[in-house]
Structures are given as structure tokens and as C-alpha cells.
Amino acid sequence: MRFEEQRELMVQEQIISRGITDEKVLDAMRKVERHLFVPEHSRYNAYQDFPIPIGEGQTISQPYIIALMIELLELKSSDKVLEIGTGSGYQTALLAEMADTVCSIERIASLARKARDLLNKLNYENIYIKVSDGTKGWGNTYPSIKEFDAIIISAGAPKIPEKLVEQLANNGRMILPYGNRFSQILTRLTKRGNDIDREEFGGCIFVPLIGKYGWTY
Numbered sequence: 094m095r096f097e098e099q100r101e102l103m104v105q106e107q108i109i110s111r112g113i114t115d116e117k118v119l120d121a122m123r124k125v126e127r128h129l130f131v132p133e134h135s136r137y138n139a140y141q142d143f144p145i146p147i148g149e150g151q152t153i154s155q156p157y158i159i160a161l162m163i164e165l166l167e168l169k170s171s172d173k174v175l176e177i178g179t180g181s182g183y184q185t186a187l188l189a190e191m192a193d194t195v196c197s198i199e200r201i202a203s204l205a206r207k208a209r210d211l212l213n214k215l216n217y218e219n220i221y222i223k224v225s226d227g228t229k230g231w232g233n234t235y236p237s238i239k240e241f242d243a244i245i246i247s248a249g250a251p252k253i254p255e256k257l258v259e260q261l262a263n264n265g266r267m268i269l270p271y272g273n274r275f276s277q278i279l280t281r282l283t284k285r286g287n288d289i290d291r292e293e294f295g296g297c298i299f300v301p302l303i304g305k306y307g308w309t310y
């Protein structure tokens with residue numbers, strides 16, 4: 094079966110069937126060629142219902158969990174998004190299809206380099222990737238954005254990274270897997286003035302968020 098057909102099957106059988114309805118998310122998943130973001134020897138599995146190793150002990154997440162997290166961000170086309178954990182760059186591309194600007198931080202330089210090269214080749218002009226500890230936030234790097242409309246953390250956090258909450262705009266949404274090393278709860282925080290609303294969306298399992306405001310190893 095051609096990759097395009099596999100992509101449509103993925104959207105129908107894994108994403109829509111589990112209740113994702115945001116057309117912008119579905120369109121982005123129909124468009125972005127997930128098989129380009131996995132190692133060549135795993136391409137035949139790129140559209141299957143599971144995460145896939147991408148090297149350095151990291152994974153590209155299962156398509157459904159990515160779709161759910163992005164839907165929960167409730168993105169508008171004018172939004173500035175911060176992503177922690179670029180990984181393969183697949184989710185970064187989906188976000189870039191839906192938002193104005195995507196700033197993405199990856200702590201492993203080789204993954205960041207690969208993702209940047211591929212996303213450049215695919216002509217994305219609204220993505221900025223830096224190698225750093227994402228738990229500390231975007232900092233003074235170009236483009237100079239002090240507050241993000243949406244923040245997505247793609248690795249399991251043992252605590253809420255306060256630095257990232259500080260960089261969330263008013264009415265901004267942050268989605269993160271929050272919990273222990275082996276299982277987490279998908280959690281959405283919404284900033285409302287000085288208050289933070291907190292909602293939970295079920296269990297998930299992610300690789301650890303390693304950094305100053307994450308796990309120490």
C-alpha cells in the first residue's frame with residue numbers, strides 16, 4: 094500500500110475512530126509524511142499504532158497521542174507555540190502546519206540536527222529549533238518570544254516546570270505528561286490571570302523529561 098493510503102488509514106482507524114474531531118489536526122496528519130521522520134529501516138511501520146525508536150534511546154510517539162495532545166492545545170493560526178522535545182521533528186511539522194511560529198527545544202544535539210535538516214528540506218519557514226534543556230524555557234534565543242500561546246512537553250515530567258508556566262501567555266494552554274518515571278497522566282494547564290486551571294486526560298507513557306526542572310538523569 095502506498096504511504097498516502099497508509100496515512101489516510103491511520104487518520105481513519107487510529108485518530109478519528111478514537112474521537113479526534115479537530116479538522117485542522119486531521120488535515121495536518123493527512124499532509125505530513127510521517128515515514129520521512131523515522132529511520133529508513135522502520136518506514137514500513139511508520140503509520141502503525143505505536144511509537145518507533147529514532148535513536149539515542151528516544152522515540153517518535155504513537156500517532157494518536159500526538160493528535161490528542163495537539164487537539165488539546167486548541168491552536169489558532171496566529172499562535173506562537175513552544176515544543177519541548179523535538180525528537181524526530183514530526184510533531185514539530187504538525188504544529189507548524191497549524192500555528193504561526195513553532196519554537197522547539199531538544200536536549201540531544203544529533204536529534205535536533207537531523208530534525209532541523211529534514212524540516213528545512215521540507216521548506217518549513219516558521220520553525221526554530223535549539224539544542225538546550227527545554228525545562229528552562231526559550232530564553233533569549235531568536236525569535237524573541239517571551240510568552241507562548243501554547244506549550245507542549247513531549248516527555249514525562251515529574252513536576253510542573255515552573256519556568257515554562259511563567260512563559261505561558263494569559264489564556265495560554267500547556268499540555269504535558271505528568272507523573273512518575275514509568276507512567277504519567279496527560280495534563281492540561283490553562284493560565285487565567287494568576288490562576289492555573291488543571292485538567293487530566295488519562296494515562297500515558299513517555300520517555301523522561303531530563304533537565305533542571307525535570308528528572309536529573
Ligand code: SAM
Nearest residue numbers: 153178180181183184199200226227302303304
Ligand atoms: N514528539 C517527538 C516526535 O514527533 O518525534 C518525540 C519526542 S520524544 C517522545 C521526547 C524527546 O524529548 C526526546 O527526543 C528527548 O531527547 C527530549 N527531551 C527530554 N528531556 C528534554 C529536555 N529537558 N529538553 C529538551 N528535550 C528533552
